[in-house]
Amino acid sequence: LFDLCQGFLYVPPPSGRRVAIVTNSGGPGVLAADRAEEIGLDVAEPGAATKEQLSRFLPPHCAIKNPIDLTVEGTEEDYRKTLLAISEEYDAILALNVAPPYLDSVPLARGVCDAARQSDKPIVASFLPRQVVADAIEYLQQHGVPNFATGERAVAALARMAQYSEATRKHPVAASPPRPIADSPTRSIAxxxxxxxxxxxxxxPVPEFRFAATREEALRGCREIGYPVVMKVVSPQITHKSDVGGVVVDIENDDAAQAAFEALGNVAAGKDFRGVVIYPLIRDAQEVLLGLSRDPQFGPVVAFGLGGIYTEVWHDVSLRVAPVDRAEAERMIREIKSFPVLQGVRGQPPRDLDTLADVLVNFSRLPFRYPEIEELDLNPVFLFAEGLVVGDVRVIRRAPNSRSQPQPKEQAKQ
Known part of the structure; x- marks a missing residue:
């Protein structure tokens, strides 16, 4: 994970899976190439035209395949010219340097950084061993080229970054939302x-619901939905309703409905009490949560986990940079520790994971359609054997002066 963060911090994600490896040592280059192929990268040899170009300036003893082996005699100019020559043909490049203690690696780092500055493709490095190349690593990082502990770790980071790039291309986002979340441009919480x-x-999917600002409207709403019902307080000053007694469940008749309305009004005493929202009472459902927030580095991040009032206690969630596709949504669902609960335990039926994955994909795209979203929590989401509905929602919008249309993250070189 730290390797992946380092990659995103310094270079844009590769637009494809063709990767070239330039090395001064055959063994580490082959190890990196083998690992790259294992994880789905394409380590094809350069084309004939590129080989011809390389042969014009590289000595005959260099291997012009992939990896391209400059041997221990590789110079600053060899690295610079080689990286630039192959950059048009590949989506990303790894520059490997296994340094003997008697050679200064800073010039080689300078050649790599010069090429990275002139190329629009992500170029990463693996200079080692660290105790010998410490000055070179510092030079690389100061000039925006990430250095990885091994070539294998470098290509692993590139593979995950390419996967992210593929996911964003599969799910282009709308240029603008159909309409704002709420009518008031100054309200921060919808x-x-x-x-x-x-x-x-x-x-x-949401359940049938009614909003009621008065006792009479609340009674009418309860009757229209049909008892038993749930009643929740509505106030922009009350976010976590359960913590303050702002939820009344299992309301079975008009008398109980009137009492619930009065109780919720008392809960909001001294606050901006707008009324109540009424839902049908939902039984025999598994509670999960879906969440969205904004990370300073990665932008919108989507979360999934078990829901309800104990979410903060269990900390059983999976996280991804948004948006996610169907396959990634399924992986998010399966990686939480409590996934067996969703499959059905102790006589409980398995839950509708297909619908859940579809909703998670749709949910992950909302911050791109609605750039004013700062945070979005659906908790609980009631998951049934067939289908699901959202039980509660919290939306926090960005301040008006901070709104901007986000796009799936494509880092600029630093």
Whole structure:
């Protein structure tokens, strides 16, 4: 994970899987090439035209295949020219240097950095051993070229970055949203009724619900939905309703509904009480959560895990940079520790993981369609044997002066 972070920090993700390896030592170059092929990278030899170009300036004893072996005699100019010559043919390049203690590796690092500056392809390095090439590593990092402990780790990072690039191409995002989340441009937290309607418009299943600002409206809403129902307080000043007694469940008749409305009004005493939202009582469902937030480096990040009031206790979540495709959504679902619960245990039926994966994909794209989203939490999401519905939603919007249309992350070179 640290290797992947380093890669994204310094270079843009590769646009494809063709990788070239330039080395001064055959063995480490072959190890990196073998690992690259194992994890799905294409380590093809250069084309005839590129080989001809390389042969014009490289000595005859150099291996012009892939890896391209400059041998221990490789110079600053050899690295620079070789990297630039092959950059048009490959999506990413690894520059390997296994340094003997009697040679200064800083000139080789300078050649790599010069090529990286002139090329628009990601060029990464693996200079080793660290105790011999410490000055060269410092030079690489100061000039925006990440250095990895081994060639194998370098190509592993490139493979994951290429996977991310492929995912963003599969799911292009809309240029602009159909309409804003809420009508007021100054409200930072969208209230639950309007947020639920917004989710429904975006294809995320929500249960039937009613908003009620008065006792009479609450009674009418309960009757229209049908008892038993759940009633929740609506106030922009109350985010975690369960913590303050802002949820009343299993309301079975009009008397209980009136009492619940009064109780929720008391919960919001002294606050901006807007009313209540009413849902049908949902039984026999597994609670999960879907979340979105913004990371300073990676942009929108999507989370999945078990939901309900104990989310903060279990810390059983999986995270991905958004957006995710269907395959990645399925991996997110399967990697939480409590995944067996979703498959059905102790007589419980297996849950509808196909619908869950589809919703997770759709959910992960929302911050690109709606750039005003700062945070978005769906907790709980009620997952059934067939289908799901969102039980509650929290939307926090960006400040108006910070809005900008995000795009799937493509790092600029530093």
């Amino acid at each position: 209230l639950v009724p309007e947020a639920m309607a917004w989710l429904r418009e975006n294809g995320i």
